Amino acid sequence: KRLQIDYLLTPSELSTELTDGGDVVEGLTQTVKSLPPRYFYDDFGSQLFEKICDLSEYYLTRTETLILRKYASEIARLTGACEIVELGSGSSTKTRILLDAYQQLGYPLHYSPIDVSAGILESSARELLADYSSLVVHGLVSTYEQALANLKPSPLPRRMICFIGSTLGNLTPQECDRFFAQITDALKIGEYFLLGIDLQKPTEILEAAYNDRQGVTAAFNLNMLAHLNRRFQGNFDLTQFEHLSFFNSEKSRIEMHLRSLTDQVVQLRSLNLTIKLAAGETIFTEISRKFNLSEMQQYLSTKGLAPLQVWTDPQQWYGLILCQR
Numbered sequence: 001k002r003l004q005i006d007y008l009l010t011p012s013e014l015s016t017e018l019t020d021g022g023d024v025v026e027g028l029t030q031t032v033k034s035l036p037p038r039y040f041y042d043d044f045g046s047q048l049f050e051k052i053c054d055l056s057e058y059y060l061t062r063t064e065t066l067i068l069r070k071y072a073s074e075i076a077r078l079t080g081a082c083e084i085v086e087l088g089s090g091s092s093t094k095t096r097i098l099l100d101a102y103q104q105l106g107y108p109l110h111y112s113p114i115d116v117s118a119g120i121l122e123s124s125a126r127e128l129l130a131d132y133s134s135l136v137v138h139g140l141v142s143t144y145e146q147a148l149a150n151l152k153p154s155p156l157p158r159r160m161i162c163f164i165g166s167t168l169g170n171l172t173p174q175e176c177d178r179f180f181a182q183i184t185d186a187l188k189i190g191e192y193f194l195l196g197i198d199l200q201k202p203t204e205i206l207e208a209a210y211n212d213r214q215g216v217t218a219a220f221n222l223n224m225l226a227h228l229n230r231r232f233q234g235n236f237d238l239t240q241f242e243h244l245s246f247f248n249s250e251k252s253r254i255e256m257h258l259r260s261l262t263d264q265v266v267q268l269r270s271l272n273l274t275i276k277l278a279a280g281e282t283i284f285t286e287i288s289r290k291f292n293l294s295e296m297q298q299y300l301s302t303k304g305l306a307p308l309q310v311w312t313d314p315q316q317w318y319g320l321i322l323c324q325r
């Protein structure tokens with residue numbers, strides 16, 4: 001059997017996990033209002049994100065893909081045959097570059113995609129199986145935390161956990177610390193971790209990537225309110241908010257906010273929540289941290305992950321780091 005998908009989240013757990021809304025109440029009742037970035041990704045939001053990845057201003061996806069194309073066979077040679085576990089696999093587009101490299105070296109292909117979205121996980125697993133005749137897929141519909149705590153023994157002597165796409169940048173430093181404790185717990189000594197991160201660069205380039213001319217990022221940001229309206233019987237008026245995104249150089253991160261254009265009162269009925277917003281007040285929706293490659297290597301070492309090799313593009317806009325536990 002070449003396909004197995006385990007649901008660590010049953011459909012009802014999945015819906016509680018993603019709909020219970022305690023985190024929305026928590027974020028909107030603080031003095032500085034915020035919303036958890038995971039509410040970006042309803043079906044429409046996921047489509048908008050795919051569009052963002054193709055924007056000329058959004059260099060991240062393109063650059064990471066170039067680095068992977070150039071160095072995937074080197075990665076495969078360094079790790080030898082191993083099970084590839086991918087956190088937040090989505091459509092698994094970039095994973096194909098890795099699979100091609102392992103296949104070319106004649107290694108057995110074992111892939112474990114992990115994603116909270118069952119639909120995208122199943123459809124991309126089927127497409128991969130059709131294209132790679134020797135591939136075995138063992139998917140997990142699950143959050144990262146649950147998956148990392150519940151990984152089955154690897155079918156191959158070694159395993160590599162991949163966390164690409166610069167998603168690490170969306171975690172706060174505290175969330176990062178917790179995340180890496182889980183990663184090292186999930187790896188045996190000698191196993192691998194592949195990380196893709198966005199790097200520091202001139203502010204204009206960063207700000208353009210999060211303020212594209214077509215307004216796709218603005219639509220992505222505003223869509224979170226439409227998602228909350230649907231999910232929690234809310235009445236956010238999307239015309240009364242604007243997208244705001246800028247580079248905070250002190251914290252080396254892009255910040256995305258939704259700025260209220262007027263004094264307004266908003267309700268989310270199923271959460272029993274009424275909030276007031278003043279004109280100009282913002283709701284913080286996302287951080288996207290931009291890292292320094294050598295600081296990240298030091299940080300990873302302190303977490304028990306020794307950097308083996310680092311790759312970047314000619315402009316040093318994006319970094320890929322292979323670590324060994």
Ligand code: AVI
Nearest residue numbers: 052165166167169170217288
């Ligand atoms: C998913 N993540 C890596 C994206 C980023 O660049 O931080 C999310 C995003 N937000 C706005 N544009 C893209």
